[in-house]
Amino acid sequence: MEGEPVMTKSGRDSYRDELTKLAAHNAQIVCIEADLGGKNHPFEEQHPHRFFNLGIAELAGIDIAAGLAEAGYVPFFSTFASFAALRASESIKLTMGYMEKNVKVIAAYGGVSGGWFGTTHHALEDIAVIQSFQNIRIACPHGEAETRRVIQEAAVSEEPYYIRLSRNDAFNSLYREEDGSCRDMIVEGGERTGPSRLCVISVGEQATELCKRIVQEDDSIVHAHLCYVDIGSLKSYIGQLTALSERFLVVEEHRATGSTASYLALLLPRHEIYSHHCGEQWPIYGGTHTEVLSYLGFGYEPLQQQIQHILGGAADGF
Secondary structure, three states: OOOOOOOOOHHHHHHHHHHHHHHOOOOOEEEOOOOOOOOOOOOOOOOHHHHHHHHHOOOHHHHHHHHHHOOEEOOOOEEEEHHHHHHHHHHHHEEEEEEOOOOOEEEEEEEOOOOOOOOHHHHHOHHHHHHHHOOOEOOOOOOHHHHHHHHHHHHOOOOEEEEEOOOOOOOOOOOHHHHOOOOOHHHHEOOOOOOEEEEEEEEEEEHHHHHHHHHHHHEEEEEOOOOOOOOHHHHHHHHHHHEEEEEEEEOOOOOHHHHHHHHHHHHOOOEEEEEOOOOOOOOOOOOOOHHHHHOOOOOOOHHHHHHHHHHOOOOOOO
C-alpha cells in the first residue's frame, strides 16, 4: 500500500538482527541454535561468547536453556517449529509450562513455510501442542516490524515464550511502532456504524496477507489481526471481538484441531465461529510455500468461496 515503510527482512532474519541489537544492551541475553543459523550469523559475529550451536539436539537445547534461565540469563532457542513443538514437547511442557522457566523458543519454518523440506519439517500442529501447556505466551507475528516488537517484548518479559515464524517471507506489518504492545488487537476495515456482518481473524503471516486483501475488496467485512494466541491472550480479546461482529472466520496456517478457531469457539459459544485452515491432508508433495498451501486448500480463492458460502447463510462450520 502507498505510504507503507519498505521492509525487506523475513521474520527469522528480523529476529536475528533484533536479538543481536538487544544483546548489545543486555548482557544476559543468550542465543542458542539447533544447527539452523548458517554462516555469518549476526549474533555469533557480535557476541561470540553468548552464541551456542548445539546441533540437532532439541530436547537438550530446551533443557540447557532452562538451566541458563535458572542462572539468570535470558536464553533464546531457535529451531524448526516441527522439532521445537513436537520433538522437544516434553521438555517444553516441564521446563516452560510447569516450571515457568524464562525460555524463549523461536520456532522458524512454521506451518508449511519450509516448502521443499517436506512433511517431516512442516508444522501444522504446533499451536495446538503448545497451547495445551499452561503459562507459555504464544506469538505469531506478521512482518518485520511486528516481529521485532515481539522479540523486544519477549526479551523484557519473565514469561516463557513460543514465537512462530515463517522461513523467507517478507511483509509490511499491519503493526506500527505507535500501536504499542503486540498484545493489542489490530482492527482494519468494516463498517463503523455497528457490528460487521463478518469478522475475519488472522493469525500468522500468510493468513494476515489474505485478510488484508479481503477487507480491501469488501468494506462490509472487518479484519482483526491477532499476534498473541495463547489462552490468556485469547480471553483478553473477547470483549473487543464481540463488539465487532457475531460471526467470525479465523484464518490460520494450521490444522483445525487445536487451532485458534477451536479455542475461540469454546470462549464464544453463542457466536458463529468458522475456520479457514490447512485441512486434514498431509503435505506430501514438495513445492514452494504457496504451492504447498494451495495443495492443502489454503489460499485467497478458497477463502473467498468460503466467505461467500458463510454469508450466503449455509452452515459450513469449522
